[in-house]
Amino acid sequence: MLATVPSSTLSGVEGRSVSVEVHVADGLPSFTIVGLPDASCREARDRVRAAIVSTELDWPQRRITVNLAPGDVPKIGAGLDLPIALGLLCASGQLPESSLDDLGAFGELGLDGTIRSVPGALPMVDAVKALRVVVPAADARVTSLIAGSRVRPVRHLRDVTSVLSEGWPWPEVHLDLTPDPVLPVPDLCDVKGQATARTALEIAAAGGHHLLLVGPPGAGKTMLARRLGGLLPDLGRVEALEVTRVHSAAGLPLPPSGLVTRPPFRAPHHSSSMAALVGGGTGRARPGEISAASGGVLFLDELGEFAPSVLDALRQPLEEGVVRVARSGGTHEQPARVILVAAMNPCPCGAGGDIGCRCPPSARVRYSRRVSGPLLDRLDLMIHVDRPAPAALLDRAPGECSAAVAERVMSVRMRSQQRGVRCNADLDDSQLDEHASLDDEARELVAGALAAGRLSARGLRRVRCVARTIRDLDDGEAGLRLGDVATALGMRARPPMGGDRG
């Protein structure tokens, strides 16, 4: 007897359709799984056997072959337990032959027959080629975001068999529809002084520009960076689904509603490997931190302590907004549209060549070389954060709060959307020519910077994007004035001084 159950597996952040074929034949009792199962998928045999026996169904003492088609796609994780079990029950005659028509499934089985949640439920449900899809009850909300009425959430293997063999209705799974609680985020009003850093944060949030904060330890770089998330507007529906898809695939915790609506904030440690940051890993292409932060903020604290090769791997994703991870099974494209916020000390001791700096020039040169010029060229804003003056620190009046800044950020984002982009950092050359023309004075200033070698061609484009954001924060009129461009140029990161000197 043969039974086929449509299912899917995870490949990068995408689901891949898988057809589970179960064949039960006479012969010596055995159980074989073929079709590139990974270790956890191969272990399905033991979980399926225990779950079937615990559900008081019969384990056929016959020759069982499970084929996972197509044969060239690696199958990952325990999500294929449930379709294997259903196929086996049907092929051994314990479920009516017609009961599996147009029914797909995925889910991990417990030894007692309970059905457990699997990472990547959202992209996986999309890939199952069936009119009805049995999913773990825990994944009910997230899967119904896109699959809606196709989803049949269940808690136990017995629930499925009683529906299919005895004609019971699908069990009701109570969905908790209360809106997600608003999680407290750090507010800008806690920041004392730091006028320039506040402005830079506002510009970065409004235009989606990358930001580098340089300053001595204890000046408040990390504190400032952590407040950027609170300035960003909620994610749009399409973007929220994309972010949820990645978080689901990465196995990150999802909010109760299933949909991630707030921009993510990810702060990987500086010991992170290249695979952890941009994605990859052996076999399956796991989404990296830059993909997990897509739509939000990727915060790299202590930028100078990251391995230079890891940092340079960020260059292409920052430019294009996607990461391409090549694996033997093909190239996986994962979203990487982040605002990169980096923080670093000016030198190993932190004083940055000022009086009291304990670093010899060679150490300062070495430290500044850890961040490559090409990466710096991609950072649109660079701000020096000094320790705030004592008067500002002891001032009890709170600074401007995040909500007021977020309102201005929102209005700039609306203007960007009217131009057809998500944020000003995404403006391309033709859009810049239309919306970011330079007046004569501004042109002269830019020409000077280009001639002095301070600005690359990419740099010029980025300066115009940032200047556009600055003008939008002001009044949103067309065209850029000298002041807008000068601010953008003044805030731009410069390659480290005197690489060869000293």
Added chain:
Amino acid sequence: MADGPVLDGARLTVLAQLESMSIRRLGRLLRHHGVSEAFDRVIDGRVGAEVADEAIRRSWTEAARHVDLSVVRDQLEELEVRVTSWHDEGHPSVLTTDIDPAPVLFRIGEVPPLHLPRVAVVGTRRCSGAGLETAHELGRELAAAGVVVVSGLAIGVDGAAHEGALEAGAAPPIAVVGSGPDVVYPRRHRGLWRRIGEMGCLCTEAPLGAEPAAWRFPARNRLIAALADLVVVVESRVAGGSLLTVEQAIRRGVDVMAVPGSVRNPAADGANQLLVDGCAPARSADDVLLALGLSTVDRVVRRAGGDPLPTGEAAAVLAAIDDGPTAIDEIVARCGLSARAVFAQVEILLGRGHIVADGARVRRS
């Protein structure tokens, strides 16, 4: 011999390369004899007992006999290294007439005309960022005013001064190094080494292949002092090597100036002590030019005749900037404009030369 003068460079190189050949012994060897005569005496074992011990002289004879002079000559030609002794016309006269003259000099590039004023800019290798900037600026402005900058091409102050002098593209700098002309030390200055050879003059008493041995550096410092009309110490620690240069300068009656440093900067202690001891302070290239008796009028006029004074927001921002380094946050707090406006005005003022960047801060120019 007919090929005498052509092979003299090779002979000098071989003599300087001999084991245990100090500068003092080489001087004694060349005191009474020309190069080829001295070389022949080494080969024939006729070197006087006043030059070195019996055993050393014998080892010299042994070593010199086995050298093929044409190979050494080709090597010199390939590296474009010129060699002169104090008997030669081409030897810099200041080194011949010095109280401790250099018997032999290996160099890459032309010695700048001796009528140009020469200023040595020296200092510690472990200097602060401000020290680097000062040395770079001094090097650049002195060279632009037609002064030959002399220094030791070391890490820190020396290298920065050379870097600045090359940037000016005016008077050619002189670098006096402590290793052979083909042994780049410090390695980090490979590029600088090459550019000085092309645009100025790189010279040393050490022969081809000589490692940067510690004993060569005090001798190198003596040459720097001998070449200079004036020595400027940018940053020096209390017992720094640059103070040896100062000592040599004082022996020769060469004036010494010191750049004042912060009292909290240990790298400037030596320079500050020089000020206490009565050296003139060098606050800028102008001070040095005045001490040399050169006019600074051109520079003053050029600065005053620049852009008109700023008005409006730019004036308010300029007023909030000190003569010392001022942080942008401080300017924002002082002038009451938004941070965005301050950034714009600072950038514009920088472009027009009213202020200059000092690391992350700015100050008036």
